[in-house]
Amino acid sequence: MSDIILETEGLTKEFRGFVAVSDVSLRVRRGAIHGLIGPNGAGKTTCFNLLTKFLQPTRGTIRYEGRDITGMKPAEVARLGLVRSFQISAVFPRLSVLENVRIALQRQRGGSFDFWRSETLLRAYDRRASELLEAVGLAGYEDLTAGELPYGRKRALEIATTLALDPVMMLLDEPTAGMAHEDVDRIVALVKRVAEGRTVLLVEHNLRVVQGLCDTITVLTRGRVLAEGDYASVSRNPEVIAAYLGTETPAHA
Template sequence: MSDAILQTVGLTKEFRGFVAVNDVNLSIRRGTIHGLIGPNGAGKTTCFNLLTKFLQPTRGSIRYDGRDITGMKPAEVARLGLVRSFQISAVFPHLSVLENVRVALQRQRGGSFDFWRSDSLLRQYDARARELLEDVGLTAYAGLTAGELPYGRKRALEIATTLALDPVMMLLDEPTAGMTHDDVGRIVQLIRRVSAGRTVLLVEHNLTVVSGLCDFITVLARGSVLAEGDYATVARNPDVIAAYLGDEASTEAAHG
C-alpha cells in the first residue's frame, strides 16, 4: 500500500520454541486509527513490543515511513515519531501534572532530566506544557501531583506526555483499561481529537471503543492474523466470533 506508514512482512517472534507472533503482515494506513484486537495470549502486546523495538523479531521486517527500522532501538524509533504509551499509566507520581509534561518536553527537545536546573531554564517549557494540558482537559489539575489524579485523568496525562514527544504515529496499549464509563467516554473523545493529523495503532479490549474509534481492525489469534477489515466485517466473521468475541458479540453481530 503506497499510503502505508507502518508495514510488517513476515513478522515473527519465538521464545524458546513458543511462537508468540507468527508471520504477521500488517499495513497501517497513514492518518487512520487502526485497531489491533484478539483474545488474551493472541500476541498483541508482543507485536507492540516488536513494533516499538522493545523486542527484536526472530524473523521478518518492519518499515516505518519508508525506512527499515527492524534493527533500531526504542529511542531511535521514538525520535522518528513512532511513540508508544503503555497499558499501565507511566507518570512520575510525585511530580506535578505540569512537571510531568515538562519532563517529556525536555526529553523531546534534547534536554536532560536535571530537575535542579534553574527555574528560568525549566519555565521555557511551561507554555507548551499548559497547551498540552488544555488539549487533554487537564488545565484545572496542573498544580496537583500526578499521584493525586483519578485513574482516568492519569491516562489523559500519559497521552499528554506522549503528545509532548510530537509523535507522527501513536501506539496506544489498552488506553481505557480499568476505567469507569465516564472516563472511557472522555478518553475516546480525547483519542479522536488528538488523532487529527496523526496515525494511531490501538490495542483495546473494549469493543464499543474499537467500533466507535477504529477505521480498520486487525484480529490476532494465537500469534497470527485471523481477520482484517472494518468493525462490521470482523464482527460478522465466524472465525473471529469463535476465537474471541464469543456469544455476546455473536448476538451483537446478529443485531448490528
C-alpha cells in the same frame, strides 16, 4: 508520500520454542485509527513491543515511513515520531501534572541532564505544557500531584506526555483498560481529538471502543492474523466469533 506509514512482513517472535507472534503482516494507512484486537494471549502487546523495538523479532521486517527500522532501538524510533503509551499508566506520581509533561518537553533540548537545569530555564516549557494539558482535558490540574489523579485522568496525562514528544504516529496500549464508563467515553473522545493529523494504532479489549474509533481492525489469535477489515465485516466473521467465544473450531466448520 506513501499511503502506508507502518508495515510489517513475516513478523515473528519466539521465546524458547513458544511462538508469541507468527508471520504477522500488517499495513497501517497514514492518518487512520487502526485497531489491533484479539482474545487474551493473542500476541497483541508482544506485537506492540516489536513495533516499538522493546523486543527484537526472531524473523521478519518492520518499515516505518518506508524506512527499515527492524534493528533500531526504542529511543531511535521515538525520535522518528513513532511513540507509544503503555498498558499500565506510566506517570511520575510525586511530580506535579505540569512537571510530568514538562519532562517530556525537555527532550527538545537534546540532552540527558535537564533535571539539573535551573528552574527558570525549565519554566520556558510551562506554556506548551499547559497547552497540552488543556488539549487532553486537564486544564486546572497543573499543580496537582500526578499520583492524586483518578485513573482515567492519569491516562489522559500519559497521552499528554506522549503528545509532548510530537509523534507522527501514536501506539496506544489499551487506553481504556480498567476504566469506569464515564472515563471510557472521555478517553474515546480524547483519542479522536489527538488523532487529527496523526496515525494511531491501538490495542483495545473494549469492542464498543473499537467500533467507535477504528477505521480498520486487525484480529490476532495465537499470534497470527485471523481477520482484517472494518468493524462490521470483522464482527460478522465466524472465525473471529469463534475465537472470542473460545470455541475450538470456527463457527462455519
